[in-house]
Amino acid sequence: MPAYFIADISIHGPDGYQAYLAGFIDIFDRYCGKLKVVSSAEVDVIEGDWAPKGIALLEFPTLEKAKAWKNNPDYIELAKSRKATAETNLVLVEGL
Numbered sequence: 001m002p003a004y005f006i007a008d009i010s011i012h013g014p015d016g017y018q019a020y021l022a023g024f025i026d027i028f029d030r031y032c033g034k035l036k037v038v039s040s041a042e043v044d045v046i047e048g049d050w051a052p053k054g055i056a057l058l059e060f061p062t063l064e065k066a067k068a069w070k071n072n073p074d075y076i077e078l079a080k081s082r083k084a085t086a087e088t089n090l091v092l093v094e095g096l
Helices: 014-030 063-070 075-087
Strands: 003-011 034-039 055-060 086-094
Touching: 003 063, 014 075, 055 063, 063 075, 063 086, 075 086
Parallel strands: none
Antiparallel strands: 003 055, 003 086, 034 055
């Protein structure tokens, strides 16, 4: 079954965030990841109080591949630049 990371991202250091993006795809591709949604456009909140500044939806073929990507030492190092330049809420869910 596929697995999905859903990220709510608020970037406060756009120049530094570019360093994260520059290395992202290479590592992401190693785990057969697919970007399904990447948007900083205004979100139409239908219910509740959630007010994300940006949304990313990442798909992996399996939960194991998703976890392996997140735990990859290269990604862990790269994610330091994301954490320094953006606030992120991130969840991992298994699909159907």
